[in-house]
Amino acid sequence: MHPSRVNVIVPDGERLARFERAILPHLGAAYNLARWLTGRDHDAEDVVQDAFVRAFQFFHGFHGTDGRTWLLAIVRNTCYTWLEKNRGHHPTLSFDETKHTGDVAAESPEGLLARKEDQQLVRQALEQLPAEFREVIVLRELEELSYQEIARVADIPLGTVMSRLARGRARLQDHLAQRREREANIELR
Amino acid sequence: MNCAELDPLLHGYLDGEFDLGRSLEIECHLEACRACAARFRALKDLRRALQAPELYQRAPTHLRQRIRAAMPGKRRRRWVPALAAAMVLLGVSLGVVLGLRLNRGEDFLTREAVAGHVRSLLPDRPIVDVVSADTHTVKPWFHGHVDFAPPVRDLADQGYPLRGGRVEFLDNQKVAVLVYQRRKHVINLFVWPQAGSEVAPQEQTYQGYVVLHWVRDGFTYWAVSDMSSEGLQRFADLLQR
Numbered sequence: 508m509h510p511s512r513v514n515v516i517v518p519d520g521e522r523l524a525r526f527e528r529a530i531l532p533h534l535g536a537a538y539n540l541a542r543w544l545t546g547r548d549h550d551a552e553d554v555v556q557d558a559f560v561r562a563f564q565f566f567h568g569f570h571g572t573d574g575r576t577w578l579l580a581i582v583r584n585t586c587y588t589w590l591e592k593n594r595g596h597h598p599t600l601s602f603d604e605t606k607h608t609g610d611v612a613a614e615s616p617e618g619l620l621a622r623k624e625d626q627q628l629v630r631q632a633l634e635q636l637p638a639e640f641r642e643v644i645v646l647r648e649l650e651e652l653s654y655q656e657i658a659r660v661a662d663i664p665l666g667t668v669m670s671r672l673a674r675g676r677a678r679l680q681d682h683l684a685q686r687r688e689r690e691a692n693i694e695l696r
Numbered sequence: 697m698n699c700a701e702l703d704p705l706l707h708g709y710l711d712g713e714f715d716l717g718r719s720l721e722i723e724c725h726l727e728a729c730r731a732c733a734a735r736f737r738a739l740k741d742l743r744r745a746l747q748a749p750e751l752y753q754r755a756p757t758h759l760r761q762r763i764r765a766a767m768p769g770k771r772r773r774r775w776v777p778a779l780a781a782a783m784v785l786l787g788v789s790l791g792v793v794l795g796l797r798l799n800r801g802e803d804f805l806t807r808e809a810v811a812g813h814v815r816s817l818l819p820d821r822p823i824v825d826v827v828s829a830d831t832h833t834v835k836p837w838f839h840g841h842v843d844f845a846p847p848v849r850d851l852a853d854q855g856y857p858l859r860g861g862r863v864e865f866l867d868n869q870k871v872a873v874l875v876y877q878r879r880k881h882v883i884n885l886f887v888w889p890q891a892g893s894e895v896a897p898q899e900q901t902y903q904g905y906v907v908l909h910w911v912r913d914g915f916t917y918w919a920v921s922d923m924s925s926e927g928l929q930r931f932a933d934l935l936q937r
Contacts, residue, residue: 523767524901531904532924534763535880538755552759559763574924629745647711648746651879654713673707680742 526566530559533575536650537582543645544586544638546602550593558585576652579660583642602634628690632682640675647672697725699732706732710739752880757817760922764904805918806909808866810902812873813884813920816862823882824860824875834861838872846872846887847915854934856883866918876931881923883931890916897932899925908932 537558542551562569562581569577633641646652646660657668702725708714709722726733816823826837835848841863850858859875859882866886876883895911906928908919917935921928 526767527764527904528901528906528925531760531763532881532906532922532927534760534922535755538759539753542753548756551753552756552762555755555759556763556766560766560768563767625745626748626750629748630751633746633751644746648743649752654708654711669704669707672711673704676707676739676742679746680738683742683745 522566523563526563529569529574530562530566530578533578534559536575537578539649540579540582540642540645541586543633543641543649544583545590546634548603550589554586554589555582557589558582561585573656576656576659579646579650579652580662583660624690625687628683628686632679632686635682636675636678640671640678643668643671644675644679697721699725699729702729702732703735706736706739710736710743757814760904805867806900806902806907809884809886809907809918809920810905812864812866812886813882813905816873816875816884817882823862825862827860829858829860831858834858834874837861838863842870842872842888844872844889846874847913848874849935851876851931851934855879856931856934878921878923878927878931881921881927883919883921883923883928886918886920887915889914897929897936899929901925910936912936 534555537555538551541554541558542548545551545554558578558581562578565581571577633644636644642661643657646657647654652660654665654668654672658665661668663671702722705714705718705722709719714722726736825841826834828834828837829850829852831848831850835845838844838846838848838861848858848861852858856876856878859877861875862873863870864873864886865871866888869888871886871888874885874887876885890911891914892911894913895909897908897910900907900909905920905922906925908917908928908931910917910932917932919928919932921931
């Protein structure tokens with residue numbers, strides 16, 4: 508962020524209005540990332556609130572058009588600071604139970620159950636990923652950011668984005684293959 | 697390009713990060729090589745699994761207001777009389793924008809439209825009563841539900857797919873509501889007949905939501921969303937064409 512050379516005094520109300528227009532639309536993205544990094548609904552809410560307050564303080568430094576990337580970098584930072592302070596160096600050990608939301612397409616009860624069970628496996632696979640892999644997967648697959656944007660949010664070089672994505676996906680595939688085989692063996696008994 | 701060279705590139709290809717030339721090279725290899733094609737398919741399967749809507753963590757509805765309340769120098773929608781008196785007594789001057797710079801009638805409808813939008817997002821009820829992206833299904837549905845025929849447009853190609861429709865009461869009259877989606881953002885478009893001259897789209901922000909209002913071809917439109925102002929303006933532009 509480049510410090511602004513010209514000091515523009517803007518009345519607070521107008522600055523807040525501009526902030527809300529540019530940054531508040533990305534509340535959803537902020538919460539999704541915070542929830543996947545902290546593992547808890549309550550903690551994610553706290554972190555998102557902190558992040559927005561900091562974002563407003565730094566808003567004078569926001570000159571671009573991409574509010575989402577700018578905000579997510581702040582959210583990510585706030586998450587790690589928060590985790591450091593509240594969980595020490597321990598990785599996130601447990602995740603809140605995810606509530607089921609959204610419309611479910613009509614399908615057979617068996618199909619629905621099978622899909623839900625598999626979804627459970629996928630969710631657990633993502634939860635057990637170490638944070639540095641989990642965050643790039645979340646930003647790429649759930650938030651659909653480009654490699655460039657991920658690099659900016661996570662503050663890592665482009666090459667690191669690519670290698671972490673590749674390794675993260677490989678880990679997910681291995682984990683899922685193991686779990687699915689185990690589930691299949693259980694059913695066969 | 698051999699398989700060993702391709703393997704690390706599969707990710708960039710899957711993620712659309714390569715230029716046309718490189719992408720075509722990779723595509724050629726995949727068409728000819730079953731092993732690499734299988735690896736690519738496995739990546740796509742993983743992607744599909746990760747794109748399950750249940751995996752995207754939705755912010756609780758109260759979080760928005762909580763964030764807005766946490767912002768310094770927040771605006772109030774209306775004065776609390778005692779507070780106002782206290783402020784005057786203390787001689788405090790506030791550089792805060794109070795209320796909305798709108799005429800009374802529109803002010804009320806803006807609030808109604810935003811309230812309707814917020815209600816529609818509550819998890820206890822469906823957001824639409826007719827679920828369809830097809831205008832030929834949604835438009836006739838309104839026949840039995842309102843006594844006018846709202847214009848229904850399909851903007852899926854432009855990135856604003858139609859989710860469906862419902863009916864709602866706004867200012868004690870039955871209005872048609874069309875629900876559109878733009879990525880993770882919902883747009884509620886309230887429509888009802890209004891005679892008189894056209895009004896070009898006017899934008900307001902209320903409780904952090906963007907509200908656009910216009911009158912065209914005998915209908916009045918109120919669009920509400922939590923997306924950016926630019927996104928909603930583009931939506932309105934596309935509808936005007």
